Amino acid sequence: MSRTSLTRYLIEEQHAGRINADLRQLIAVVGRACTNISIAVSKGALGGVLGDAGTGNVQGEAQKKLDVISNEILLEANAWGGHLAACASEEMDHCQPVPDTYPRGDFLLLFDPLDGSSNIDVNVSVGTIFSVLRSPAGTEQPTDESFLQPGTAQIAAGYCIYGPSTQMVLTTGHGTHSFTLDRETGEFVLTQRDMRIPEDTQEFAINMSNQRHWEAPMQGYVQDLLAGKEGARGKNFNMRWIASMVADVHRILTRGGIFIYPWDKKDPSKAGKLRLMYEANPMGLLVEQAGGAATTGRERILDIQPDHLHQRVPVFLGSRNEVAEATRYHREHD
Ligand code: AHG
Ligand code: MN
Ligand code: MN
Ligand code: MN
Secondary structure, eight states: OOOOBHHHHHHHHHHTTSSOHHHHHHHHHHHHHHHHHHHHHHHGGGGTOOSEEEEEOTTSOEEEHHHHHHHHHHHHHHHSSSSEEEEEETTOSSOEEOOTTSOOOSEEEEEEEEETGGGGGGTOOEEEEEEEEEOOTTOSSOOGGGGOOOGGGOSEEEEEEESSSEEEEEESSSOOEEEEEETTTTEEEEEESSOOOOSOOSEEEOOGGGGGGSOHHHHHHHHHHHTGGGSTTOSOOEEOOOSOHHHHHHHHHHHOOEEEEOOOTTOTTOOOSEEIIIIIHHHHHHHHHTTOEEESSSSBGGGOOOSSTTOEEOEEEESHHHHHHHHHHHHHHO
16 A cells, blocks of 8 residues: 555645645645754754753743744744744744735644753653644734634644654644654655544543642542542552653553643642643644543633633643543532
8 A cells, every 4th residue: 555645645635625725735834844843853962952042932931942943943934835824832922924025825823843842951752733723804914813713713733743753643623643754755654544542541641749739629630540449430540741742642642541731829820831822722622633632620622712822721631531530520629
């Protein structure tokens, strides 16, 4: 059987009427940008790309050199194709409309250029997360407000993981599919059609060092996980935490599990750590399209009407029955 490249997959989706030519081009361009980021990441110390950039971002985080390089690669690749109206990124204070010197298209692209950047210097998997929205009708010059659409409005979402192999996981609203980068041909090849997350799991992913700051329903839920077979849940749970959301979500898409980044009392705004527009929404769509669920512990992530570009939310996602269970602890407590 011949291999299905990302290019061929996208053309077949276009012929089936599920995506248009501009979206096909946009995803292909993001794929090429991710290939370039993958090359930069894999050079490691030999490429002079490790360490801090010496600057900060709007999130209040110290930027790594690769945060900045990856952001630049994505911006540059998407500027001139004519398919985009504007980009927004974790690493930029405000959105960046396509320069007037280039044709402007209908789509808005959001990205976390390098997710898990605390792991770069220790050579652990990192990734790029992206989300595509349509520019609101009649918008001449997109602004930050143009991006404030709920996750249900996403036209496409995906991530690229830079691990032992580089993979792109993509949805355009018709299932979640995985492509592996063939480093010899430079081509992404379809390696798993229709990823499915098992409905039940015995594995959870959480940063336990924040436990003392969690609210009561989180304490109760995790206590019952840790109680194992003898406790209320009647089964043993294993724990994994890579501290790259891309890598933790990739494991969950591959073999199930629940990923949690809850709100904790260090943050009086009750927002959580992860960003709605660049992390929670795209991952929420990918997970739902693979039969899983994504909530804030109380409501479906994709239903949230954002009120600002860099909004943060608590995240519970993965195996649907386990997400329902965690969500039940919160709802019963309220
Ligand atoms: P980013 O590197 O894009 O800023 O995101 C980091 C996020 C996410 O990838 C991960 O799940 C989480 O931060 C890790 O947080 P802790 O350092 O609290 O474990
Ligand atoms: Mn960051
Ligand atoms: Mn991130
Ligand atoms: Mn990031």
